[in-house]
Amino acid sequence: MLSMLLAFFGVCIGLCVLLVAMAIMNGFDKDFKQRFFVMNYPLTIMPKFYSNIDDHLIWYLRQEFPNLHFSPYISTQVIAKGDNGFEGGLLFGVHFEEEKKINEVVKEALKDRNLSDFDILIGQGLKEEFRLNFNDKLPIIFSNLNPSGLALIPQTKRFDVKASFRSGLLLYDKAYMYADIKALRKVLNYPEIYDGVHVFSKDAMADLPKIKAFLGESFSVFGWWEQNANLFSALELEKRALFIVLMLIILVASLNIVSSLLMIVMNRRSEIALLLALGASKAEVKKSFFTLGTLIGGGGMIAGVILAFLTMWVLGNFDIIELPADVYGSSKLPLDLSLSDFLLTLVGASLIVAFSSYYPAKKATQVDVLDALRNE
Structure with a gap:
């Protein structure tokens, strides 16, 4: 029971940290691009x-x-x-x-x-x-x-x-x-x-080739994103690296799901063997353990999403963290969680939880019925 609770809270906190970190990264990235955009022109x-x-x-x-x-x-x-x-x-x-x-x-x-x-x-x-x-x-x-x-x-x-x-x-x-x-x-x-x-231009990427075609080869036309391509590439790489590192937190937390389900399998070998002897199929046994693992991980994900949005609401409405405005351009912590990052995080966490639940469920079907019931 304790190991399952640890797995639940591990997934919950890991997902919360990942979502909040991605929101902060997106917020800084968007805010920085807006300020860069103003003084660099489209x-x-x-x-x-x-x-x-x-x-x-x-x-x-x-x-x-x-x-x-x-x-x-x-x-x-x-x-x-x-x-x-x-x-x-x-x-x-x-x-x-x-x-x-x-x-x-x-x-x-x-x-x-x-x-x-x-x-x-x-x-x-x-x-x-x-x-x-x-x-x-x-x-x-x-x-x-x-x-x-x-x-x-x-x-x-x-x-x-x-x-x-x-x-x-x-x-x-x-x-x-x-x-x-x-x-x-x-x-x-x-x-x-x-x-x-x-x-x-309100749509600089679309207008850029039109102006180039009109002016010909005698003039060069470039957008603000091309002037600072290396900087924005570095920001995007940093964001991806942060996503991978924080996703590892969920991976580590999911190991608790594996360990807790494996402990249940080891402690319940006789019961599993009895179910198989009475006619339960291996698919049904696998499904029961897989469902238990997904309930632990899925419940942690739902709690993590709620906790993440609650944390972002608190950070966005109260001056808990105050930044130096001359360095970051704003004294308020910028937060912006994009839909693509949110969905990507949920998909990644779901895959980790699914794989963490599948291995113990598979091990449960490999119990030797005769060996488990010999001493019963």
């Missing part, structure tokens, strides 16, 4: 070495794909100078009216206003690190050089800090900056062309 168009992106191409793209939003940009690597040090970053020159249509973070930061001249939008991480206030001057050091006497010195321009954004990831909050494209062109002495075009 699609990006970039010219190849023998082509240029200009206003005429943007006009043709908007005529051909009226359901998409296009935000052309220029960019340059810069160094922001504060009172306490320096911070490297990437400065984008954009049309803010177009950028707000495709970037929710920029839209939320600017709301009903636009930046002009030498105003700059910076991340909250950089603002806090340099202890800046709105309307403060932020010196930006550019990579292009200006001649001065007998030496070349980097070009420096002071921008007015007018707004700040918070993406949820400190990497972007400290590195990304946005300025008006006309002002950045003046500083860089840049021609009337663009470095690339950010594209917003």
Whole structure:
């Protein structure tokens, strides 16, 4: 009886841990992809070495794909100078009216206003690190050089800090900056062309080949998932490895089912032999032990599912676990159990329970009737 209870609770706790762990992994994965998606844009168009992106191409793209939003940009690597040090970053020159249509973070930061001249939008991480206030001057050091006497010195321009954004990831909050494209062109002495075009699409995977076909071989078009393919592959591999490791917990718990049923078979050899002698078929004996094993394992699975959903409800509604928001992007533990993971977990656990019940049931049919009843 004790061994069967241990088997029941082992399957229950193992399945609960597996479901909660998969929900947490999915939650972090989904939350991370959403934050990555916001600052990486669904699609990006970039010219190849023998082509240029200009206003005429943007006009043709908007005529051909009226359901998409296009935000052309220029960019340059810069160094922001504060009172306490320096911070490297990437400065984008954009049309803010177009950028707000495709970037929710920029839209939320600017709301009903636009930046002009030498105003700059910076991340909250950089603002806090340099202890800046709105309307403060932020010196930006550019990579292009200006001649001065007998030496070349980097070009420096002071921008007015007018707004700040918070993406949820400190990497972007400290590195990304946005300025008006006309002002950045003046500083860089840049021609009337663009470095690339950010594209917003609700179905980026379907629109990617259409844009590629329209632009031809002169331009490269890629999606945000292609830019970070290695990272997302690593996350998926980690999720699969976690699933396999935690499934082993259920496998270990199911060994209690095997041991408890084998103990019953050993202790009840005479009763089994008597049933077989009285005409019970081996299939009926096997079925009875198999049913007992599945009842133990199946009951543990049902209890484990209930316990898992109860645990996820508690974790989702109460701040039992608080995360550092600057590291994980949110202070709340993300939970998202997909239907496919739930069904895969149930199928895997059911197979383990079935195999654990089958072996003792088979051993019960192999009892030697004469040998078992000889001393009775």
